[in-house]
Amino acid sequence: MTSFDVSGRKAIVTGGTRGLGMGMAEALLEAGAEVVIFGSGESAKAVAEEFRGRGFACHGLIVDLADAAARGAGFDAALALLGGRLDILVTAAGVQKRHKSEEFPLEDFDAVLEVNLTSVFDLCQRAARVMLPQGRGKIVNIASLLSFFGGLTVPAYAASKGGIAQLTKALANEWASQGICVNAIAPGYMATDMNTALLADAGRNAEITARIPARRWGVADDMKGPLLFLASEASDYVNGAILPVDGGYLGR
Numbered sequence: 422m423t424s425f426d427v428s429g430r431k432a433i434v435t436g437g438t439r440g441l442g443m444g445m446a447e448a449l450l451e452a453g454a455e456v457v458i459f460g461s462g463e464s465a466k467a468v469a470e471e472f473r474g475r476g477f478a479c480h481g482l483i484v485d486l487a488d489a490a491a492r493g494a495g496f497d498a499a500l501a502l503l504g505g506r507l508d509i510l511v512t513a514a515g516v517q518k519r520h521k522s523e524e525f526p527l528e529d530f531d532a533v534l535e536v537n538l539t540s541v542f543d544l545c546q547r548a549a550r551v552m553l554p555q556g557r558g559k560i561v562n563i564a565s566l567l568s569f570f571g572g573l574t575v576p577a578y579a580a581s582k583g584g585i586a587q588l589t590k591a592l593a594n595e596w597a598s599q600g601i602c603v604n605a606i607a608p609g610y611m612a613t614d615m616n617t618a619l620l621a622d623a624g625r626n627a628e629i630t631a632r633i634p635a636r637r638w639g640v641a642d643d644m645k646g647p648l649l650f651l652a653s654e655a656s657d658y659v660n661g662a663i664l665p666v667d668g669g670y671l672g673r
């Protein structure tokens with residue numbers, strides 16, 4: 422029988438302190454997994470404590486994903502908390518910076534690439550070194566519609582998310598035969614802190630909503646089913662896929 426069961430599985434979710442990452446961490450916790458959430462600030466501890474208060478097996482670590490040394494130490498600390506096993510990695514942390522391309526500061530470009538792409542490769546590599554000897558594992562990266570579109574005033578974000586789609590395929594090609602499934606979810610327009618400016622702009626908001634076949638923005642809960650599919654045995658023959666969760670936006 423097909424199994425969507427992830428109970429007892431050990432997971433790391435970056436960006437698990439809010440927004441889509443928090444929704445996906447919650448999905449795994451509700452389904453019985455043990456989860457370490459990474460966040461850039463104190464909220465990592467507070468959110469994990471809140472989850473523990475609900476009876477879930479959750480740990481919070483403050484890990485600045487822009488800092489390579491902190492990433493390595495954070496990964497090792499998470500693995501120790503999980504007893505040396507890692508079944509699921511979800512790389513949901515991400516940043517956005519907006520400037521006209523001709524004015525885009527190089528340091529902002531580098532900062533976006535570091536968190537959105539380089540840190541994802543680093544964590545996938547670290548995860549694979551644990552999952553390969555286990556003979557199985559699930560990696561779910563978070564792509565974007567900007568993995569497909571170029572957008573306006575977001576060249577670094579578009580480059581990083583285009584990179585996530587390609588990285589996901591590249592890693593899937595090497596690791597699929599060894600039991601590791603690497604896939605990505607490409608969320609559409611989701612109502613989170615990342616989109617505060619767009620949500621507040623009534624004109625743009627209406628324009629965007631009108632183009633979404635489902636006629637609404639997505640919410641963190643919309644990520645739960647797709648994530649459980651990609652994190653469980655149900656998706657064992659799915660490799661290198663970029664799954665849009667966008668209310669149909671890409672199809673228009």
Ligand SMILES: NC(=O)c1ccc[n+]([C@@H]2O[C@H](COP(=O)([O-])OP(=O)(O)OC[C@H]3O[C@@H](n4cnc5c(N)ncnc54)[C@H](O)[C@@H]3O)[C@@H](O)[C@H]2O)c1
Pocket residue numbers: 435436437438439440441442459460461462484485486487512513514515516536563564565566607608609610611612613614615616
């Ligand atoms: N909201 C959307 O419409 C949308 C659409 C497509 C893709 N995405 C992607 O989904 C993911 C989650 O986005 P969201 O909307 O929930 O955003 P959000 O801003 O609510 O959350 C981003 C998360 O990333 C973490 N983070 C950022 N920089 C970090 C750093 N240096 N170190 C550690 N953690 C860091 C934050 O702590 C936070 O938990 C991102 O990868 C984003 O690019 C979002």
